[in-house]
Amino acid sequence: xQAVEFLKKISEASGVSGAEAEVAGxxxxxxxxxxxEVRSDALGNVIALKRxxxxxxxxxxxxxxxxxxxxxxxxxxxxDGGFLRFTQVGGFxxxxxxxxxxxxxxxxxxxxxxxxxxxxxxxAGDYDRVVPMDQLFLDLGLEAEALAELVAVGDxxxxxxxxxxxxxxxxxxxxxxxxxxxxxxxxxxxxLAKRRHSWDVYAVATTQEEVGxxxxxxxxxxxxxxxxxxxxxxxxxxxxxxxxxxxxxxxxPSIGLGANFHPKVHxxxxxxxxxxxxxxxxxxxxGRSGTDAWAIQVTREGxxxxxxxxxxxxxxxxxxxxxxxxxxxxxxxxxxxxxELDGEFAQVLGVQVKRLSGQGGQAC
Amino acid sequence: xLIKELVxxxxxxxxxxxxxxxLLKAIEGCADEYRIDALGNLIAVKYGSGxxxxxxxxxxxxxxxxxxxxxxxxxxxxxxxxxxxxGIDPRVMPAKVVRIGDERIPGVIAVKPIHxxxxxxxxxxxxxxxxxxxxxxxxxxxxxxxSPGTYAAFATSFEVLDExxxxxxxxxxxxxxxxxxxxxxxxxxxYPFDLYAAFTVQEEVGxxxxxxxxxxxxxDVAFALEGTICDDSPKDKDTSPTTRLGAGPALTAMDRxxxxxxRLIGLLTAEAEAAGIPYQFKQPGIGGTDAGAMxxxxxxxxxxxxxxxxxxxxxxxxxxxxxxFDNAVRLMRGALYRLTGGLGA
Numbered sequence: 001x002q003a004v005e006f007l008k009k010i011s012e013a014s015g016v017s018g019a020e021a022e023v024a025g026x027x028x029x030x031x032x033x034x035x036x037e038v039r040s041d042a043l044g045n046v047i048a049l050k051r052x053x054x055x056x057x058x059x060x061x062x063x064x065x066x067x068x069x070x071x072x073x074x075x076x077x078x079x080d081g082g083f084l085r086f087t088q089v090g091g092f093x094x095x096x097x098x099x100x101x102x103x104x105x106x107x108x109x110x111x112x113x114x115x116x117x118x119x120x121x122x123x124a125g126d127y128d129r130v131v132p133m134d135q136l137f138l139d140l141g142l143e144a145e146a147l148a149e150l151v152a153v154g155d156x157x158x159x160x161x162x163x164x165x166x167x168x169x170x171x172x173x174x175x176x177x178x179x180x181x182x183x184x185x186x187x188x189x190x191x192l193a194k195r196r197h198s199w200d201v202y203a204v205a206t207t208q209e210e211v212g213x214x215x216x217x218x219x220x221x222x223x224x225x226x227x228x229x230x231x232x233x234x235x236x237x238x239x240x241x242x243x244x245x246x247x248x249x250x251x252x253p254s255i256g257l258g259a260n261f262h263p264k265v266h267x268x269x270x271x272x273x274x275x276x277x278x279x280x281x282x283x284x285x286x287g288r289s290g291t292d293a294w295a296i297q298v299t300r301e302g303x304x305x306x307x308x309x310x311x312x313x314x315x316x317x318x319x320x321x322x323x324x325x326x327x328x329x330x331x332x333x334x335x336x337x338x339x340e341l342d343g344e345f346a347q348v349l350g351v352q353v354k355r356l357s358g359q360g361g362q363a364c
Numbered sequence: 365x366l367i368k369e370l371v372x373x374x375x376x377x378x379x380x381x382x383x384x385x386x387l388l389k390a391i392e393g394c395a396d397e398y399r400i401d402a403l404g405n406l407i408a409v410k411y412g413s414g415x416x417x418x419x420x421x422x423x424x425x426x427x428x429x430x431x432x433x434x435x436x437x438x439x440x441x442x443x444x445x446x447x448x449x450x451g452i453d454p455r456v457m458p459a460k461v462v463r464i465g466d467e468r469i470p471g472v473i474a475v476k477p478i479h480x481x482x483x484x485x486x487x488x489x490x491x492x493x494x495x496x497x498x499x500x501x502x503x504x505x506x507x508x509x510x511s512p513g514t515y516a517a518f519a520t521s522f523e524v525l526d527e528x529x530x531x532x533x534x535x536x537x538x539x540x541x542x543x544x545x546x547x548x549x550x551x552x553x554x555y556p557f558d559l560y561a562a563f564t565v566q567e568e569v570g571x572x573x574x575x576x577x578x579x580x581x582x583x584d585v586a587f588a589l590e591g592t593i594c595d596d597s598p599k600d601k602d603t604s605p606t607t608r609l610g611a612g613p614a615l616t617a618m619d620r621x622x623x624x625x626x627r628l629i630g631l632l633t634a635e636a637e638a639a640g641i642p643y644q645f646k647q648p649g650i651g652g653t654d655a656g657a658m659x660x661x662x663x664x665x666x667x668x669x670x671x672x673x674x675x676x677x678x679x680x681x682x683x684x685x686x687x688x689f690d691n692a693v694r695l696m697r698g699a700l701y702r703l704t705g706g707l708g709a
Contacts, residue, residue, distance in 0.1 A: 141532025166500025
C-alpha cells in the first residue's frame with residue numbers, strides 16, 4: 001500500500017481552507033488513477049467515483065468516503081514595511097507560532113519565518129506573556145519595496161515542515177489533520193482495485209472543513225449517497241492529555257459512537273474490524289463530532305453516517321503525529337467494509353415507509 | 365558555502381566538537397599552526413609578515429557554541445524532559461522539531477491540542493518544565509540511545525531567502541557561526557603581526573572559552589566577531605483600518621462566513637484594472653455577509669463580496685464616499701458583463 005508515501009507527498013502540498021488547488025490537483029490525479037471518473041464541484045471538493053458491480057436488482061447504491069484535504073493556515077492582513085501581518089484560517093494555538101517557518105503564497109512561493117524578539121531585550125515578565133496574533137509578524141527577508149510587489153492582503157500562508165519519521169512507526173508533520181485520512185482513502189482505493197464490490201464508491205477529498213465543514217456540505221448534497229463514512233483524525237494519547245479524552249497511538253483506527261453516527265453502520269464497522277482482525281477502538285462522541293460527519297448526516301433528507309478516525313498527537317500544530325500503522329489499518333477496514341456491502345444492507349439503511357391498514361383518520 | 369555547513373552542524377555549549385571538526389578542515393591551508401586547549405577552544409595562528417613594532421599579537425575570537433537543549437530526564441513513556449542551554453525564550457519551543465545527540469535522532473516538542481485547552485490555558489506560556497520531546501521510541505529504546513546529559517539542537521536548515529536586495533539567509537546558530545565563517549575568511553590573508561583566530565567554546569553559558577583562550581594567547585589587542593541582536597521588527601499591534609474611505613470598493617478574500625471564490629476575485633480585480641477603477645482588499649477575517657449562506661447551498665455556488673466602505677457602521681449616523689459608491693456600481697456592472705467569458709481555471 002502506498003498510503004503512507006502518498007501522505008508524505010500531500011502533507012507538504014499547500015491547501016489552506018479555500019485555497020486547496022495545489023493539494024486538490026495531486027489528490028485528483030491519484031484518486032483518478034484508481035477510479036472510473038473524477039470531478040470537482042464549485043467549492044473545489046475532489047469527487048472520485050469508482051463504480052461497483054451493482055446489486056442483483058440493477059441498483060447502484062452509493063457510499064461516500066470523505067476526508068478533508070484543507071489545512072489550517074494563515075492569511076496576510078497587512079504589508080507592514082518590510083514585514084507582514086496576518087490572521088489565521090482555522091484554529092491555531094497561537095503559542096505554537098513563534099519561530100515557525102512558513103511559505104507565503106504571493107505572486108510566487110516565498111519562504112519566511114514567524115519572527116520572535118531577541119531574549120536579550122525582553123524583561124522578565126515578557127516570558128510569561130503569550131504573544132497574541134496581532135503582535136506577530138512574518139519576515140521574508142525582503143526589502144519593503146520587493147515585499148509590496150510580491151505580497152498582497154488576502155494571500156494565504158502555509159506552515160513549512162517536511163514530514164519527520166519518529167522511531168519505528170510514528171510520522172510527524174503538518175496537515176496530517178486530515179491528509180492522513182485522505183491517504184487512508186487512497187489506500188482503500190488501492191485495495192478495492194483488486195476486489196469486487198457492488199456499491200458505487202465516491203471517494204471525496206473535501207475542502208473548507210476547518211472553517212465550518214463547508215466542502216462536506218456541498219459534496220454530500222452533490223453525491224447524495226445512501227451511506228457516508230467521514231474520516232478524520234482524533235486525539236491520540238500524549239503527555240498532558242487524559243486517557244478518557246484520547247485514543248491509543250498504534251491501537252488501530254477508532255470508530256465513532258454517538259448521535260452523529262448511524263448505529264447500524266457503527267455496528268457493521270465494528271463487526272468488519274473483528275472479522276478481519278483489524279485492531280480498532282471505540283470513540284464515544286456524545287454530541288457534535290466536529291468533523292465532516294456532522295454536516296453530511298443532515299444533508300438532504302438525512303444520510304446514515306459513520307466516522308472512522310486516526311489517533312493523532314499535537315493536533316493543529318506543525319508536528320501533528322500519527323502511527324502510520326493506524327492509517328493503513330483504516331484503509332483496510334474501509335476496503336473490507338465496502339467489499340461486503342450488499343443489497344440487504346441498502347435496505348436496512350433505507351427510509352422505512354410503512355402503510356397502516358386503512359384505518360387512517362380514526363382515533364385509536 | 366562554509367556558513368551553511370557551520371549552521372547545519374550542531375554545537376550546543378559544552379559539545380562543540382562537530383563545529384570544530386568543520387573549522388579544522390576550513391582552516392587547513394590558511395593557518396600556519398593551531399592548537400586545541402583543555403576546554404576545546406580551537407586557536408589557529410597565522411604568522412605575520414613581520415615589521416610590526418606594535419602590535420605583535422592580535423587575537424580575533426568567534427564562538428563555536430550555540431544555544432540549545434540538554435536532556436535532563438527520561439520519562440517512563442519514553443518522552444524526554446529537557447533544560448535550555450544558554451538563554452532561550454520558552455515561547456519559541458512548542459511544536460518544533462529537534463535533533464538529539466550525535467546520531468541526530470529526530471524528536472518533536474509535542475503540544476496538547478488546542479481543542480482540549482481550557483480558555484485560560486491558551487494564554488499561559490508553556491515553560492520548559494512543561495515541555496517534553498517525543499522521539500516515537502519506547503522507553504527501552506530511548507534509554508539505549510539517549511541519557512540525561514545528551515544534547516539536542518533545533519532541526520533547522522540553511523536557506524537563501526533573498527538572492528538580490530538584502531541577500532538574506534535563514535538558519536539556526538548564526539550567533540555565532542556567522543563570526544566563525546568571517547574569521548576563516550580573515551585567516552586567508554597575511555598581516556604584519558601574528559593573527560590568533562580563536563574559535564571559542566561556551567560563550568553562551570558565561571564567556572568561558574574566550575577567557576582561557578585570551579589568557580593563553582596574551583594578545584596586544586583583541587576583537588570579538590559576533591552575530592548580534594537585531595530587533596527592528598514591528599512592536600505595535602496590527603491596527604489595520606479594515607478598509608479606507610475613498611480608496612475604492614472593497615473586495616473580500618475571507619470573512620467569518622465565507623472564503624470567496626478566487627476565480628470571482630480574479631474577475632473583479634481584472635475588471636477593476638482594465639477599467640481603471642480603484643479597489644482595495646478588506647482586512648481578512650472580519651465580519652460576515654450573505655455570501656456565507658449562499659455559497660454552501662446545494663452543490664456549492666461560487667460566491668464573492670463587493671462592498672462600499674462605511675464609517676461608523678451599525679450606528680445612528682454613518683459616512684460613506686459617493687466616489688466609492690459610484691466605483692462599486694461601475695465595478696459590479698463591468699464584472700457582470702465579464703462573467704459570460706467564463707470563470708476559467
